[in-house]
Amino acid sequence: MGGAKKLKTVETVPSQSPPPNIKSTKPVKQNRKLRFAVAQFFADSFLAFLVIAGFSYTEIDWGSYMSQVSGFLKGERDYRKLEGDTGPLVNPAGFLYVFSAFQNYTAGQVYVAQVLFLILYIVNLAIVLFIYVKTDVVPWWAIGLLSLSKRVHSIFMLRLFNDGVVVTILHAALLLIMYRRWNLGLIVFSVAVSIKVDVLLYAPPLLLLLLKALDISGVLLALAGAALVQIFLGLPFLVSYPVAYISRAFNLGRVFVHFWSVNFKFIPERIFISKGFAIFLLAAHLTLLASFAHYRWCRHEGGLLNFLRSRYSKKFGKSSSPSVKILTKEYILTTLFVGNFIGIICARSLHYQFYSWYFFSLPHLLWITHYPTFLRLILFVGVEYCWNIYPSSNFSSALLLFLHLIILLGLWSAPPQYPYVQDKSSSHKDK
Template structure:
């Protein structure tokens, strides 16, 4: 289906229909009312899973010994910051120099204040964070309705992920919780709010940027160019404000350490590509080849999958960046009413398309990452069931692939065979996603009106 640009009149009609639908939305009752839960088995099952997993987390904290890895280093780095140090080159811990953006320092400073630097109360906080994150993820799954109800239980059975949250206390947990909150915002077309939350996640750990190419494509679909730039400006402002104390004092040290894209991880701790000899693993050629593969896969998926209904990536980009008519430019520049109503011209994206594009884009980054440490499993674990059910594989094969991935992440230390098996499982999943039929990305006014009235 080739992409066809619509006239301003047609877009205005659709916008008016959307606004009318919003006005007709019933005001009584809560989204999570008892009545709705009783009529929606998948919602009731999701709540049951949340309660059961909360109990499991409490038992893990109470009876499973804590494993010290990065906590002391985090506390040392935070202590230096609280004592007035603003040079990132001087903020260090047991594991080396601080390599995370400023949001990390603010989060863990608050944790240190609340817990006094003690592990047990911090575990309780992370247990609450785990339940909150799971609740957001379940919300996303229920809204997209891709999985059968029983498959939601896969989100609660990972030994490694429970360990990452409540036995290791990694900063990845905060970054991914904010990322999932941003995705939940995008489901309601709250692009500016979602991008601010997304930027907050990036300020804790840079792995969140793996979602950025997919997110930019979705924003170009959902908003006009001015809206995209204003959303990006809001995200940039978050980074500037959070990093301001360090940018004013030692800007080069902050930028070079907090946003270092050239870090080389230790071969021994990597879960993936362990079968690659260490001299090759740490080489620049290997890193560049993986980066090129990453970019090619993103471009191919964007052209043939995510923008298929718009006639391909190049045709879509051309349609978005083609110069506007002089009349439209003058109107957008001088008409306050037009500026005020710009947001009504947004194109509403299908929730499933939003989540699929975000999760697949991140998964491609995971597949091409040179090194994945054990805590990095949290970067994509919560998307695994969704991605598997987006393939056309039989249910048994989906479950088997999930088990294989979980098994590989629980082999310690990783070895040649577990690493090769993980790559095979990832490659099979990517092939399944490639061969699955693409979904139409937009929601028309009639469908939106119908969904609003439900």
């Protein structure tokens, strides 16, 4: 936590008292939001229990998870030989440890596993609600949208996808990062990556936040901690079959089956699986990230290149502590959510469980835009509708992309958030 300690020495929050005879409404709004969130937490927890009690479990991946774990527990360390009914193991080592614990506790019984995933859903809900209560973007009533997804309840309790485990750990990492616990947050984030590598969609905006919040030594220390987690968890496989492990667990170029994709279903299959389409989406992804970084996330520093030049033009490792500023919770959350959302839009294939990767960020993203409330609600309902069409059609797939692009346009055209806790008069001292 070396970087975090340095931050404490430079954090300066100006005291700004309300004008005489004017009471701040912020505490009142926060209390209202907190009361609503507590009521929502208990109501949604009860709803999640009813989901298990009233709807049938659907076997998709759980049996395959158990087969993959069984091979690992029997001593197999070659990733090429760890397979299940739905195919070979493609997740890093953290997945095996987590689901080995699940198998040990549940003995593979589905109902017991559903109870575990119910608890997981409740923990995730508590973390997400806490994040929303502690930020000032979404109004109190709109956080109720977080409990209205039929698909997300299904992903957790009726399908037992590993995505439920991943997003819970991811949101814990985001909470730590939001409170600027950078080193611990990066470690927890790396644990999430060790279960499902797709979490790396958050990596580019997270790196930018690290560069803004820490000096060079702090950034390197945080990244080293994250890397050590991957090495430690993957060690049994790295020392035995390293090539098989790395190529299978961190394969970012996998081509999913066109039929099961929720997005880009309207693209002909021969184009969908082509290398050219993959390169196009990668180029679009990088272009959007660079554009948002330059024109949005670093706008108050004069753009990405100017930020990097002014922040790190001094001798390597010698940047002075006073140049380190404290990022606001809202800015941190917006940067991470938007960066991940860009990755979602540019993903060649999204399966139904992938909705959980960004559903919990939708209220925040929608209320960042300048759109009127009724349009925000239409966009939310429209996205949910598309994810509940099974199997996806050309229409639902095209509609989902259209809605995503409208949200992205709203994020691009919205007023950029001021990133720092300090007042604006001191925001350009390090330029």
